[in-house]
Amino acid sequence: MTGEFDRKVHDTLVDAKLQLAVYTATARLKEKRIETVSSEALPDYQELRTQANAIKKHAIDNLDHYLEEFERNVVARGGKVVYCKDGSEVSDFVLGLARERAAHLIVKSKSMTTEEVDLNERLEHHGLESVETDLGEYILQLAHERPYHIVAPALHMTRYQVADLFERCLDVPQETVIEKQTALARTVLRQKFLAADIGISGANFLVADSGAVVIIENEGNARLTTTAPKIHIAVAGIEKVIPRAQDLATFLKLLARSATGQLLSVYTSFLAGPRRAGEIDGPDEFYVVLLDNGRTRLLPDKAKRQSLYCIRCGACLNTCPVYRKIGGHSFPWVYSGPIGAILTPQFMGVQHSPALPFASSLCGACGEVCPVKIDIPKILLELRSEVKKAETREKQNRLERLGFQGFAWLMTHPRIFEMVGRIGRSIGWPKSRRGPLGAWLSERELPPLPARSFREMWRRR
Amino acid sequence: MTEVLEQLGYQVDFPENQTCCGQPAFNSGYRAEARTVARHFLKTFEKSECIVVPSGSCTGMITHHFAELFHKEPETLARVHSLEQRVWEFSTFLTQVAGVEDVGARLERVVTFHDGCHALRELGVKDAPRKLLARVRGLELREMTPAEECCGFGGTFAVKFSELSGAMARTKIEAIERTGAATVVSVDPSCLMQIQGALARAGSGVGTMHLAEVLASR
Amino acid sequence: MSRDHILHRVRTALGRNAGQGVADPPPARIRVPQVAMEARVASLIERVRALAGEALESADPRAFVANAIEGKTAVASNSAYLAERGISSLAGVRSGITDREELRAVCATADIGITSADYALADTGTLVMLSTPQEARMISLLPPAHIAIVPRERILTGLDELFSLIPNPANLSSSMVLITGPSRTADIEQILVRGVHGPGQITVVVA
Numbered sequence: 001m002t003g004e005f006d007r008k009v010h011d012t013l014v015d016a017k018l019q020l021a022v023y024t025a026t027a028r029l030k031e032k033r034i035e036t037v038s039s040e041a042l043p044d045y046q047e048l049r050t051q052a053n054a055i056k057k058h059a060i061d062n063l064d065h066y067l068e069e070f071e072r073n074v075v076a077r078g079g080k081v082v083y084c085k086d087g088s089e090v091s092d093f094v095l096g097l098a099r100e101r102a103a104h105l106i107v108k109s110k111s112m113t114t115e116e117v118d119l120n121e122r123l124e125h126h127g128l129e130s131v132e133t134d135l136g137e138y139i140l141q142l143a144h145e146r147p148y149h150i151v152a153p154a155l156h157m158t159r160y161q162v163a164d165l166f167e168r169c170l171d172v173p174q175e176t177v178i179e180k181q182t183a184l185a186r187t188v189l190r191q192k193f194l195a196a197d198i199g200i201s202g203a204n205f206l207v208a209d210s211g212a213v214v215i216i217e218n219e220g221n222a223r224l225t226t227t228a229p230k231i232h233i234a235v236a237g238i239e240k241v242i243p244r245a246q247d248l249a250t251f252l253k254l255l256a257r258s259a260t261g262q263l264l265s266v267y268t269s270f271l272a273g274p275r276r277a278g279e280i281d282g283p284d285e286f287y288v289v290l291l292d293n294g295r296t297r298l299l300p301d302k303a304k305r306q307s308l309y310c311i312r313c314g315a316c317l318n319t320c321p322v323y324r325k326i327g328g329h330s331f332p333w334v335y336s337g338p339i340g341a342i343l344t345p346q347f348m349g350v351q352h353s354p355a356l357p358f359a360s361s362l363c364g365a366c367g368e369v370c371p372v373k374i375d376i377p378k379i380l381l382e383l384r385s386e387v388k389k390a391e392t393r394e395k396q397n398r399l400e401r402l403g404f405q406g407f408a409w410l411m412t413h414p415r416i417f418e419m420v421g422r423i424g425r426s427i428g429w430p431k432s433r434r435g436p437l438g439a440w441l442s443e444r445e446l447p448p449l450p451a452r453s454f455r456e457m458w459r460r461r
Numbered sequence: 462m463t464e465v466l467e468q469l470g471y472q473v474d475f476p477e478n479q480t481c482c483g484q485p486a487f488n489s490g491y492r493a494e495a496r497t498v499a500r501h502f503l504k505t506f507e508k509s510e511c512i513v514v515p516s517g518s519c520t521g522m523i524t525h526h527f528a529e530l531f532h533k534e535p536e537t538l539a540r541v542h543s544l545e546q547r548v549w550e551f552s553t554f555l556t557q558v559a560g561v562e563d564v565g566a567r568l569e570r571v572v573t574f575h576d577g578c579h580a581l582r583e584l585g586v587k588d589a590p591r592k593l594l595a596r597v598r599g600l601e602l603r604e605m606t607p608a609e610e611c612c613g614f615g616g617t618f619a620v621k622f623s624e625l626s627g628a629m630a631r632t633k634i635e636a637i638e639r640t641g642a643a644t645v646v647s648v649d650p651s652c653l654m655q656i657q658g659a660l661a662r663a664g665s666g667v668g669t670m671h672l673a674e675v676l677a678s679r
Numbered sequence: 680m681s682r683d684h685i686l687h688r689v690r691t692a693l694g695r696n697a698g699q700g701v702a703d704p705p706p707a708r709i710r711v712p713q714v715a716m717e718a719r720v721a722s723l724i725e726r727v728r729a730l731a732g733e734a735l736e737s738a739d740p741r742a743f744v745a746n747a748i749e750g751k752t753a754v755a756s757n758s759a760y761l762a763e764r765g766i767s768s769l770a771g772v773r774s775g776i777t778d779r780e781e782l783r784a785v786c787a788t789a790d791i792g793i794t795s796a797d798y799a800l801a802d803t804g805t806l807v808m809l810s811t812p813q814e815a816r817m818i819s820l821l822p823p824a825h826i827a828i829v830p831r832e833r834i835l836t837g838l839d840e841l842f843s844l845i846p847n848p849a850n851l852s853s854s855m856v857l858i859t860g861p862s863r864t865a866d867i868e869q870i871l872v873r874g875v876h877g878p879g880q881i882t883v884v885v886a
Contacts, residue, residue, distance in 0.1 A: 058702075063689050064689045065700075083685045135867070152866065153866070179872050182864065186875055207849075211849060219862055219863070220875060224820060238689070244704070244707055245846060245848060245849070248842065249709055267859075268856065269855075272849035279812065280812065281782060281810070281815045290685070296685065299688075325625055361615025361626070362615055363611035364582035365609075367582075404489060408483075408497040408498050411497075439620035442623050443658075445657075
């Protein structure tokens with residue numbers, strides 16, 4: 001895995017156009033966030049973060065209780081809750097329902113959780129048409145690519161690539177004007193919305209005291225996905241539960257500002273059950289799929305459990321100097337950026353992506369901007385320790401361990417430490433370009449060695 | 462740093478047994494090895510009344526991470542907590558403990574200041590160096606934009622992910638060059654090493670100085 | 680059964696027993712500021728305009744709407760308020776639809792959807808719309824333009840006041856939507872385009 005990760009990182013670093021696209025797009029989002037959470041714009045910002053963290057902590061520490069409360073309230077409103085261990089259970093459920101209802105066309109709004117389990121692929125394998133309706137996700141679906149960024153999925157694509165894609169997949173003439181490309185997608189997708197049998201959405205929050213799912217978006221595709229078809233299925237990770245609708249007064253103030261620097265996203269939908277007697281439109285059937293897919297494996301670890309507080313705003317991506325250079329496709333799984341770096345090893349096991357926790361300079365900017373105060377740097381350090389423990393067990397990377405044992409020995413023998421320094425200074429930097437020295441020199445010059453050490457100067461006083 | 466402190470009337474001691482705070486091992490995931498080095502540090506500085514450190518990242522390691530290393534050893538942990546109270550990053554020491562901003566320095570230079578990430582985010586060091594620089598006679602400070610971005614050193618990150626680290630360094634030196642400053646100042650020697658290395662590779666005439674060097678200039 | 684399996688795993692991970700109670704959650708943080716009506720109206724209008732929506736006060740919303748729908752097809756909700764103000768009975772406005780399929784067909788071809796709103800939020804320029812027999816969901820969603828006539832008394836200061844008044848929106852409806860500005864995306868090259876799926880034009884008339 002390390003080899004592949006290194007290769008992808010390298011490929012992105014040498015692609016000047018891509019570098020510019022990722023860097024400038026994230027710069028914009030980063031600046032807008034700063035404007036809207038400044039002490040003038042949002043004086044309560046730090047208090048709200050503290051509150052959001054406390055609510056998430058309480059909800060996750062008592063997750064079973066709130067899942068059951070959520071379920072009771074969904075059922076009370078005429079909906080159904082389906083617990084799924086993994087992706088195949090999700091697709092089994094959807095396929096089963098589709099068969100029962102003779103459904104063929106599904107429209108989907110954005111859901112990272114469904115990306116986790118490759119839901120579209122599974123459904124399409126069984127002959128259903130499942131269409132992504134968020135513009136960026138729709139483009140990616142046509143291109144068979146993964147999202148580049150949690151909030152801006154097609155960050156890496158140009159209008160010319162989109163023009164080629166549409167020409168090829170939609171059999172239309174080349175169109176490079178972005179407004180026209182958008183209008184074309186709107187027309188195509190509108191037909192899908194109005195003809196679809198089932199709408200599958202994600203959920204930003206699951207509200208326990210209401211049995212409601214909260215969906216936040218800017219385009220309107222989630223509203224159409226959850227209003228037009230007769231069946232609505234919301235798919236969400238079990239960690240999305242919050243105790244009360246009133247808690248949204250805290251989370252909604254943080255989410256859009258942290259993500260894109262908007263005060264609120266254009267549409268916030270609060271949906272509780274199928275349409276009721278007297279309501280004119282809305283779905284007849286309402287399902288919430290609660291997905292585990294490894295989340296229960298994270299839960300026991302008290303120190304790292306906070307990784308599940310994430311509300312998927314993307315602020316950590318926009319501020320991370322590493323993500324802003326290597327982009328979303330360097331990451332091995334659906335989650336990228338700092339949150340991806342801590343979730344992937346925890347979901348997949350540290351051996352799946354041993355390099356990932358080390359691909360960080362530990363600058364701490366991510367933890368500083370996280371609206372729910374996940375201490376990402378601390379978790380990265382824990383994961384690094386776990387990787388090394390696993391390597392020790394597997395007898396990998398012995399030379400490195402030996403090196404650090406040597407380091408610890410040297411640092412507890414000051415006289416020898418001093419002597420090594422003196423010898424080093426007199427012979428100068430080795431000419432060899434191998435190992436760490438070579439790596440350093442590939443990018444920058446070595447520091448000049450001082451004539452005398454501080455120790456020597458101190459003694460001469 | 463010694464010069465500046467002595468100028469202010471402090472008696473400076475240099476315990477010769479000191480070597481390292483153990484951060485390289487800790488950051489690389491080798492906690493047992495880091496513990497060994499940290500224990501040595503604790504012993505070396507046990508009797509020191511006040512420990513001043515010319516490095517944000519080392520200070521952060523001591524004050525924020527030693528406790529993590531010894532959370533299973535209550536007795537050592539108690540010594541760590543006592544140590545935490547006595548350790549100061551250099552610019553913070555000057556402004557908060559010594560209570561000074563003007564140390565009588567003079568340096569005719571246009572400089573820009575690089576906020577090292579550990580100093581900035583772990584220790585909250587932002588204003589202290591700027592207050593001190595503001596009182597250096599003949600000095601002009603220009604802020605870089607974007608500010609507060611990592612130089613890309615990150616310890617072993619610089620060699621494990623050297624191409625990436627280099628790319629981050631180049632972004633930093635572009636920001637530096639835009640200020641037109643002749644010198645980059647920081648409280649972190651490791652950042653300065655990274656930045657100096659990148660500047661030299663780019664053939665830039667911009668130099669680096671530690672804050673202590675600036676403050677010792679007459 | 681996956682339900683029991685998953686809940687069991689959760690409990691084991693957290694060290695909790697089935698049926699175990701919970702300590703109280705941190706108190707919900709609801710701070711309702713005191714803001715005079717005039718300031719609320721001004722803020723709402725300013726915020727909607729900042730989002731490239733149209734916003735105005737009008738003593739005669741009927742005249743405004745009559746003008747706006749000139750030469751266009753319009754569908755209005757069954758809001759009693761719109762009926763009172765003579766808006767749903769304007770020539771050129773289809774209203775009174777209660778059948779879901781019929782409503783969808785009309786909305787799919789209408790140029791403008793006209794609604795009232797249950798509330799508006801002054802600090803963010805937001806319309807709050809519950810799905811009710813009076814207000815269907817599609818009217819503010821399918822047509823490319825949306826006009827909302829909001830009686831000033833319904834303008835709240837913000838989210839805190841909303842959740843203070845409606846601590847549990849699920850008690851009132853299966854759907855509550857907060858609408859803040861026109862539909863938008865920046866998915867292609869970060870260039871902003873309005874009216875992707877939802878209405879690209881939004882007009883808030885404070886009456």
